[in-house]
Amino acid sequence: MTERFKRIHIIVLDSVGIGEATDAANYNDEGCDTLGHTAEAMNGLNVPNLTKLGLSNIRPERPIQGVPIQEKPLAYYTKMHEVSAGKDSMDGHWEMMGLPVRTPLHTFPNGFPDELVQKIESFSGRKVLWNKPASGTEIIKKFGERQMKTGELIVYTSGDSVLQIAAHEHVIPLEELYKICEYARKLTIDEPYHLGRVIARPYVGNSADTFERTANRRDLTLVPPEKTVLNFLNDAGLDTLAVGKINDIFSGKGIKEGWHTVSNEDGMERFTALLDRDFHGLSFTNLVDFDAKYGHRREPVLFGKALEAFDRQLGEALPKLKKDDLLMITADHGNDPGFRGTDHTREFVPLLVYSPSFSSVGAFPVRQTFADLGATVADNFAVEMPKTGESFLSFLN
Numbered sequence: 001m002t003e004r005f006k007r008i009h010i011i012v013l014d015s016v017g018i019g020e021a022t023d024a025a026n027y028n029d030e031g032c033d034t035l036g037h038t039a040e041a042m043n044g045l046n047v048p049n050l051t052k053l054g055l056s057n058i059r060p061e062r063p064i065q066g067v068p069i070q071e072k073p074l075a076y077y078t079k080m081h082e083v084s085a086g087k088d089s090m091d092g093h094w095e096m097m098g099l100p101v102r103t104p105l106h107t108f109p110n111g112f113p114d115e116l117v118q119k120i121e122s123f124s125g126r127k128v129l130w131n132k133p134a135s136g137t138e139i140i141k142k143f144g145e146r147q148m149k150t151g152e153l154i155v156y157t158s159g160d161s162v163l164q165i166a167a168h169e170h171v172i173p174l175e176e177l178y179k180i181c182e183y184a185r186k187l188t189i190d191e192p193y194h195l196g197r198v199i200a201r202p203y204v205g206n207s208a209d210t211f212e213r214t215a216n217r218r219d220l221t222l223v224p225p226e227k228t229v230l231n232f233l234n235d236a237g238l239d240t241l242a243v244g245k246i247n248d249i250f251s252g253k254g255i256k257e258g259w260h261t262v263s264n265e266d267g268m269e270r271f272t273a274l275l276d277r278d279f280h281g282l283s284f285t286n287l288v289d290f291d292a293k294y295g296h297r298r299e300p301v302l303f304g305k306a307l308e309a310f311d312r313q314l315g316e317a318l319p320k321l322k323k324d325d326l327l328m329i330t331a332d333h334g335n336d337p338g339f340r341g342t343d344h345t346r347e348f349v350p351l352l353v354y355s356p357s358f359s360s361v362g363a364f365p366v367r368q369t370f371a372d373l374g375a376t377v378a379d380n381f382a383v384e385m386p387k388t389g390e391s392f393l394s395f396l397n
């Protein structure tokens, strides 16, 4: 039998959660609601395309402000619960591809142990500064000018399992920063660290007021310990095309071609261009600005404007979809810009599933794991099924 869809496209709106998950209390995240609070801060979101697909239909009991419930939405709609222990990008994306991260990765709320810091210092020949949780933009405001004089490494972490190194591009050249990060990555794979990501955070500018982070960020994730749906597709000779930080998140495993992007806009342009390409398999796009530029910065209005800009580009992409295309729009976790702190929030994520071939659409049962997404992709292409996840392919009519 030939497969139902020739191309499946997943767009991850990084951190665009749709309300507290049932286990939010375990994360001290009760009351978080990324989409809801963003829409309130905007006095209503203007997202006609997401609206038409059925975004507010996902939670009719609490529609998103400015997004009317549709009598005839164009997409199947539901929300998904995460089973991974963490609420970071790696957990969310690996789970989508059938590999939940059930053992919690370690976090370092008091900074990294001396032993690790000393190794980084002797490898790099540079002193480590800060070594505590911080907001990335605040920490370069605070220490960037000092770093320009001393060449020290600004090391910081967050509520996630991350070690981040901020470095001025003209003081610590990119190549050098990447080498230091690779070294730190090697040291933190196994216990006692078992760290999700080491992230290179380069920036430029002349003074605290003008520092700006650049698109040369690199995420060094753990290598997935088992094959994911990306591998199953790739092993079967199908195309696996990755836009944005997807390639980094999977350490390139199972990815045929990948492109880094500089912004959401750039990511959507790349995605839209892929629609003109005659490929066979999966396109997987991550739009990280929602998270990195607005969620962690707790900027709900800018977050909302980014959603509106995405929606405009979505409007340009939708008419390019053919009958044998399937589009799934979702998120990897929440990051409520109206919430306390600066960390991700434990939320349900929205799921909108659209194809021009659908004759009937409507509500889906809530998915108990993001892995249902990967299972559906694997099912469609008749490749090996992931151990976790249930396909909803047969629901799509």
Ligand SMILES: O=P(O)(O)O[C@H]1O[C@H](CO)[C@@H](O)[C@H]1O
Residues within 6 Å of the ligand: 089, 134, 135, 136, 137, 157, 158, 159, 160, 161, 162, 164, 201, 291, 292, 296
């Ligand atoms: O504050 P910035 O540097 O954006 O860092 C944030 O980005 C990391 C990855 O999303 C999070 O763990 C958080 O620390």
Ligand SMILES: [Mn+2]
Residues within 6 Å of the ligand: 014, 015, 088, 089, 090, 291, 332, 333
């Ligand atoms: Mn993320």
Ligand SMILES: [Mn+2]
Residues within 6 Å of the ligand: 015, 291, 292, 296, 335, 344
């Ligand atoms: Mn984040």
